[in-house]
Amino acid sequence: MEERHKNIKPIYDLVVKKVFRNEEVALQFVKDIFDLSAKSAKLIEGNQIFSANSNVETDFNIAVDILVELDNHAQVIIEVQLAKQVFFINRIWSYLCKQVNDNIERLKQTEKEKLAIYRKLPPVYVAAIVDQNYFDGEDPISTFLIKEETRNTELKMYVDNATKEMPLLKIVFLELKKYKPELKESYNKVRWLEFFGNKKYTSEPGEVIDRADDLLNVRNWTKEEQRMYDEITRQQDHYWASLAYAQEEGRAEGRAEGRAEGRAEGREEGRAEGIEEAIITLMKNGHISPEVAAAQLKLNIEELNKYL
Incomplete structure (x- = not known):
């Protein structure tokens, strides 16, 4: 299938971080992939640029690729993976748990009442954009939640000042190699598979995606x-x-x-x-x-x- 950009790979770490530095693009991605209602997003982490052969031990403490915080308090970790890793899901879980713990420690420093810590503790979600397949089946988008085993009731949490409960946990995988032009998913989701998979758009992607595509123009990059x-x-x-x-x-x-x-x-x-x-x-x-x-x-x- 013909590539949209001949001289650039949208899934490379540096490129993904450059795209999500645009907070409007980050907000639209999170809203589309997680079906979350939010009016604004703030980039907390994701400005770091590392050389391609950075040492793993050195990089271990950089936390996550990208962390976005929404105005409804939810936080979304965005991880990108080119090569398949046996322990990638373990790694995602460690990042998620670390972020929850960091949030607790931060609230301990700012809140005098213990109950306020739990009341203001935000949910943390993960989006994994992967260039290799991890799951059986043909669906390119896999969403994981915590649900009751027999009744299928989803576990949710209250968030301070939110108008409704939010999922306690949500992890979404975008497996780019499973993309097909005839996908029946909502195009708001499919267009991100096309964007990061470097595929031709099968429909009008919208203004925000056009803006993200403009960020892939290397001529506008710094040296x-x-x-x-x-x-x-x-x-x-x-x-x-x-x-x-x-x-x-x-x-x-x-x-x-x-x-x-x-x-x-x-x-x-x-x-x-x-x-x-x-x-x-x-x-x-x-x-x-x-x-x-x-x-x-x-x-x-x-x-x-x-x-x-």
């Missing part, structure tokens, strides 16, 4: 933003090219060893060893993070340490 994007692109291209090369080398080694020893398992062992070696080399050289390497090797971080 620092252009330099960072070029670095990210080089790192990503090198990663995928190296992985493809490793897979081919592994297949070649496997065939050669299989012929030499006359055993079929030689092909599999050679292929696996070649891929493993290339992934570990990419990690040691800083081209991919240990988390990405662990996901590719289907290991946890502790098991990965044996290669170091």
Whole structure:
């Protein structure tokens, strides 16, 4: 399917953050994806720009990719993921729990009464925009709530000054690779799949999406933003090219060893060893993070340490 932009990837970290720095765009995204009524949004976190090969341990404390706070007190974490990670959902949960805890600690400092802490505690939701599939089925948008097991009653919470109860928890996944032009979802949601998936719009996307698209014009970026994007692109291209090369080398080694020893398992062992070696080399050289390497090797971080 033809791409909307030839020279830019809307899902890259730097690009997503640039888009959501526009609070009107951030507000519309949250309203569309979470069906929330809000009149304004404020960007709390999301201005940080990191190099493509930033160290995972250094980045661990940066909290979330993007945090938006609405005028109805709800907070929305927006996370973007290019490569599939085994522990990505665990990571989302840790971010969500940390944000709730941070909110409690902040309210402890500002509220004298304990009941006020609970009364003013905002709900925290998560939107995960992912370039790899995580769930079975063909639906590109998956919404998770907390519901009673037999009655299907949704668990909600009261929020100070809100006119109605709000969901206690809401996590929405946008799986970009599942997008199809004939989707029956509300177009207010589908247009975001098209925007971040770099697809041609199948309907009139609206003024806010047009404004977001204008933010993807690299000619209007600062020199620092252009330099960072070029670095990210080089790192990503090198990663995928190296992985493809490793897979081919592994297949070649496997065939050669299989012929030499006359055993079929030689092909599999050679292929696996070649891929493993290339992934570990990419990690040691800083081209991919240990988390990405662990996901590719289907290991946890502790098991990965044996290669170091």
